[in-house]
Amino acid sequence: MKNATIQLEALTCPSCIQKIEGAVKSLDGVDKESASVLFNSSRVKLSFDDEKVSIEEIENAIDKLGYEVKKSRVKAV
Numbered sequence: 001m002k003n004a005t006i007q008l009e010a011l012t013c014p015s016c017i018q019k020i021e022g023a024v025k026s027l028d029g030v031d032k033e034s035a036s037v038l039f040n041s042s043r044v045k046l047s048f049d050d051e052k053v054s055i056e057e058i059e060n061a062i063d064k065l066g067y068e069v070k071k072s073r074v075k076a077v
Helices: 015-025 055-064
Strands: 002-008 036-038 043-048 069-076
Touching: 002 055, 015 036, 015 043, 015 055, 043 055, 055 069
Parallel strands: none
Antiparallel strands: 002 043, 002 069, 036 043
């Protein structure tokens, strides 16, 4: 498993949290318990199995919702 922090452009409403969390948690390989969106800092934190899903696939799921990913940081656990 790897941990990731994904920095987004500023989030504008609390419903953004539900949309992003839903999209990320639906991906096979993402630890559903760890995935959370931090509204005030516009960050997504999660753990994922990089043999099942890549950070690029996670970023694309967020991007498809219309949220811009600024940068990602991934650390091995």
